[in-house]
Amino acid sequence: MRFENKIVLITGGNRGIGLAAARLFAGQGARVMLTARDQAKGEEEAKRIPNAKFVRGDVSNAEDCRRVVNESLNQFGGLDVLVNCAGIIFRNRTVEQTSEEEWDATFDVNVKGAFLMSKHAMPFLRERKGCIVNVASYVGLVGFANTAAYAASKAALVNLTRTMALDHAREGVRINAVCPGSVETDMIHEAWKKFGDVEQAKRMWAEKHPLGRIARADEVANAIAFLASDEASFITGVALPVDGGITAA
Ligand SMILES: NC(=O)c1ccc[n+]([C@@H]2O[C@H](COP(=O)([O-])OP(=O)(O)OC[C@H]3O[C@@H](n4cnc5c(N)ncnc54)[C@H](OP(=O)(O)O)[C@@H]3O)[C@@H](O)[C@H]2O)c1
Numbered sequence: 067m068r069f070e071n072k073i074v075l076i077t078g079g080n081r082g083i084g085l086a087a088a089r090l091f092a093g094q095g096a097r098v099m100l101t102a103r104d105q106a107k108g109e110e111e112a113k114r115i116p117n118a119k120f121v122r123g124d125v126s127n128a129e130d131c132r133r134v135v136n137e138s139l140n141q142f143g144g145l146d147v148l149v150n151c152a153g154i155i156f157r158n159r160t161v162e163q164t165s166e167e168e169w170d171a172t173f174d175v176n177v178k179g180a181f182l183m184s185k186h187a188m189p190f191l192r193e194r195k196g197c198i199v200n201v202a203s204y205v206g207l208v209g210f211a212n213t214a215a216y217a218a219s220k221a222a223l224v225n226l227t228r229t230m231a232l233d234h235a236r237e238g239v240r241i242n243a244v245c246p247g248s249v250e251t252d253m254i255h256e257a258w259k260k261f262g263d264v265e266q267a268k269r270m271w272a273e274k275h276p277l278g279r280i281a282r283a284d285e286v287a288n289a290i291a292f293l294a295s296d297e298a299s300f301i302t303g304v305a306l307p308v309d310g311g312i313t314a315a
Pocket residue numbers: 077078079080081082083084101102103104105123124125126151152153154175201202203204245246247248249250251252253254
């Protein structure tokens with residue numbers, strides 16, 4: 067029960083990696099607030115998790131971020147862990163092929179969302195010497211063709227993580243990131259569907275990873291939980307690859 071008496075807020079908590087993290091934290095004793103835009107899906111998932119609640123919110127909207135943080139405090143009485151997991155991607159886009167709207171939407175969710183949530187959560191995290199885990203990507207650590215806005219946004223999130231870690235270290239607030247390789251969630255299924263042959267696409271994606279497969283969402287959740295736990299008490303400012311070895315090459 068590593069997270070007994072801990073209160074955890076997870077953006078992007080109604081699906082994929084965020085949902086896997088919510089299940090893991092709750093299974094280890096935490097009270098968990100999930101947030102995302104799809105209310106029906108969020109409420110359905112929260113009902114299945116002990117000690118979890120859902121509040122609707124769009125992380126690109128400052129007022130929503132403030133309300134989501136306040137709702138966590140109202141429901142549970144504090145905040146120990148913020149997981150910034152909400153994210154979007156536009157694939158198959160070089161800079162030339164990326165519209166200004168796609169660029170802005172990507173940065174609004176993947177970077178500004180983490181900024182706004184962290185900004186509103188920080189006073190409460192400081193009170194309880196809590197921590198933040200940002201969900202970046204291995205493409206925030208290395209270049210990756212045809213995802214110009216997404217790769218740039220994840221690199222920005224990695225350096226926001228490092229900078230926030232320095233700014234808040236003396237206050238006892240740790241800030242880290244995980245950098246997943248490919249993970250089997252709705253996000254990647256969309257890419258496989260666009261590719262055409264889903265099974266072939268899955269094999270190709272797996273082949274890119276030295277471990278020869280893609281990750282399950284719970285494998286990324288394990289790394290998020292580790293960074294949020296007391297076992298990581300002397301770790302801050304890291305961007306931890308959870309990528310089957312892809313950035314080792
Ligand atoms: N899957 C991968 O291969 C992979 C690899 C590396 C990194 N990641 C990162 O991992 C994170 C989770 O992705 P996933 O794979 O679990 O994808 P997913 O299943 O598509 O989940 C994305 C989550 O983000 C939420 N979201 C999107 N826009 C939002 C907004 N404006 N406000 C609030 N929530 C929003 C979605 O909920 P609503 O749509 O209901 O809002 C959903 O819960 C993302 O940051 C992604 O970039 C994924």
